[in-house]
Amino acid sequence: MEARKVYVSGGSTYVISLPKKWVKKTNLKPGDSLMVTEHGSSLLIGTSAIEKESQTKEIKISQITSSEALERILIAFYLVGYDTIKIKVDRKDHLAYREIIRNIMDYLIGVEIVEDTNEAMTLEIMLDYKRMSTMQILQRMFSIDRSMLLDLGKALKNMDIGLAKDIIAREKEIDRLYFLVVRQLKSAVEYQQIAEKLGIKSQRDCLGYRIVVKVLERIADHIENIAKSYIRLFEIQKEAQLDEFIDITKDIVATFEKSVQALFTRNGEMAEIVFYELKKVEKSHSDISKRLFEIEDIQSAILEKTMLDSFGRIASYSGDIAEVAINMSTEVS
Incomplete structure (x- = not known):
């Protein structure tokens, strides 16, 4: 970091000199234009090339x-x-x-x-940053995760193995979107112009979005894990009583929806409600966990425990999203 003095030219124009090392590095010449972007109390100065060079x-x-x-x-x-x-x-x-x-x-x-x-x-x-904003992709990931959770509840209720297999297939799309968002965020951190194209208001938000996109990817992984475990459970115990799992699925969906809504609207108060609702999920999780000790068939108990652990992780990830929502709702003065 260097300190630069501000000079007045012509009585009304404020001027600062550019670092010679940076001028040579960017191959800047007299008459070239620079892009000046306001960023709170700071100014970001860059070359006039909006697009980053092809690598x-x-x-x-x-x-x-x-x-x-x-x-x-x-x-x-x-x-x-x-x-x-x-x-x-x-x-x-x-x-x-x-x-x-x-x-x-x-x-x-x-x-x-x-x-x-x-x-x-x-x-x-071949990607066009203007056509796929980061927020649009995050919303798409949330929509897929939510549909997977809702259909998981239906599969458990109706003992629908076909639907469980379809849920597993949908997880691949989440992986594709995850890789795309990570690529976008890496470019947005380096290039302010790209961040603006992606709809990212502040480059400091990239850290929060990086956490969220990983959370959304992990939620899909755990939904897939539950579906696979249920299919195996169905093979050895077709009449398994999973009413408690169906109920906890509904509670987790509601908490997940609220955490993501708090993120998208930057509503810290709504995010706080998520933590209150998570206590209910934790109570249900604890009750189911105690019941598992009563299951005589060891393999069935292990599969239900695997499912329960994944449900617990999904609920915990909703809390992580709520934390990011609180952080992003707090503006730095």
Whole structure:
């Protein structure tokens, strides 16, 4: 950080000098325009280029230990913001690597294969920040999570295994949206102009959104876990009495809805109500937990305990969202 004196030019224009090192780094020349953005009591000065420069990464599969490692690397490059990823196919056992590259499009939004030859494959990430704001995607994730929870209650009530399997299938879309939001937030932290395009009012909100998107992804994971455990439970005990699980599902849905509404409206008072309602969920959780000790079949008890633990985690995540809502409703003066 450097201190700069303010000078008056022409009696009414206030002027400061720019750091020479920064001018050289950005290749700024006399006559160029700069973007000046007000940010509370601060000013953000940047070059006039609204879009960040396209970033390209080149990798060789001969330098990667396995096809699974390639998958993790490609996801990492997507998240940090690369726009083009060139993969050199320079080893004989390349088929598994090619399969990973093709499958990556199933859970990374905006990724397309633009080159596929004997020697190389190239991925291009084609995303328009204006068309998919961060808040819109978070709302979409909430909508999917909510529908999964509601249908979970229906599946338990009606002993509908088909619906339970459909719930499991929906979890993949949450993963796709999760990766997209993380990529957006990384760019928004670095580029104020991109943050504005994504509908993020303040870059400091990115930390809160990063917590929320992870919470929404984890909620979907736990709903999937409950559905899988229920399917296994149904196979060994088709007439399992799950009325208490159905009731706690309703309470968790209501608490989840309120926490997300508090976040989207930045309503700290509503967020406080969430913590009060969570006490009711905790009481139900405790009552069910005690009943599980009465189940004679050990495998059934274990599966119901697994389901109950996931319900507890979902409720806890609603509290995490409420905490973020309180933090974001408090403006820094």
